[in-house]
Amino acid sequence: MTEAKPGPIIDVEGLGVRYGKTAALRDVSLQVPPGAVTALLGRNGAGKSSLVRCLLGHRKPSSGRVELLGLDSWRHRAQLMEQIGVVPEDPDAPPTMTAEQLGRFSARLYPEWDAKGYAARLQRFDVPGRIAFARLSKGQRAQIMLSLALAVKPRVLILDDPTLGLDAVARRAVFEELVVELADRELTVLITSHDLPGIESIASHVAILKAGELLLDEELEQLKSRFRRIALGRVDGRGDRDADGSDLFEGLGPLEVRSRGRGIEALVSRFDDSAFERLRALPDVHSVETWPATLEDIVIALTDGGSH
């Protein structure tokens, strides 16, 4: 091998985080390759914030390791700060400072500070420069945070639910700005979000946490190609079969199986053409329809109750 494969930008290995006796994260391993946009998803309390805190070096792992750009995030926190842009879940800045003051303040902290870009983004977001942070709307505060984060010209961007509580217009503006930044330069992003339709068109990878454990970390395109909704219109001779009909979907990884009148519906996690053709060929099954599963369908099916 003459060419070294570029290592992951974010590399989490066997991460455990405990708060007293409670485990917030258990043995989480996650790699974000260069240029990827990884959506970190899961329910509230699943451990997303704990993971983000470790990435930012705000919290020391109880076990395992966390590296950004090849550096340990806890020990090299100061050094990493210059290369990482952050939009925290709860935008916090000194309440009396205006957007302009925040910009001048940050300019002194960061050698690569992009004052022009900062001003241009505030203008695109239509955020007033001379009104105290505390008096701005939630959307405007989030937009200032994103503008500050991008003005550092970071190699890594960590966004903790940047559109939480924003109205549709502000949300759209945030995603637009993110997309433009991705078009303009090499950037690796980890984003947590509950706005699944919004993130679905931007994410390249998806990682899902449930109760402190990582359920999956894979490319979004692959994830979506293996999940599918299937409806069997009418199934005869159900008497001698499994009660719920899961057996019909053998080999397809059924998650949610429900009977619907004389038919059966399922969300399957391992859709493939040959397994599907077998299903179609079953003599007891009349009419088979399939629908794509949205990211929302997938996340709900995987994280709602149960133990899948």
Added chain:
Amino acid sequence: MLRIDPSDAIPIWKQIEEGVHRLIATGTLGPNDPVASVRELARELRVNPLTVSKAYRRLADAGVLTVRRGEGTYVSDRPPTMAADERRRKLRDAARRYAGTARTLSAGLEEGLDAAREALLELDGQRPAEASDASEGASAGEPKTPPTHPRKHAP
């Protein structure tokens, strides 16, 4: 003009690729017309620029788009139409989806074919009323002629 559905099972890059093919087929985009830059289109659709870039690269490889350095991306002089086997596959897939819907609505063969014919004629700018001209003479009770109506609107 170019619309995508991020929740669809078809990858977004493929939807963009097909969307451009469609814009060319409908004449919305003609030879040598400029197309939106990767940055512009990504922004407009709010999709990852890498996704747009992948679609454009495939279209350029297929000779549908031409990248002029420093100028932008354009529709080629003579954009090739879709490969025959791919075209056939797409048509069959779309027909299967439609068949599923028709069956859901418990439409029979004739009704289903009629609705498809009507939709095609509408797209060509003929009003459904004219469509009945083609099958005039077929009274309600008889089976109608199969959908081999002459193409009045050859592009």
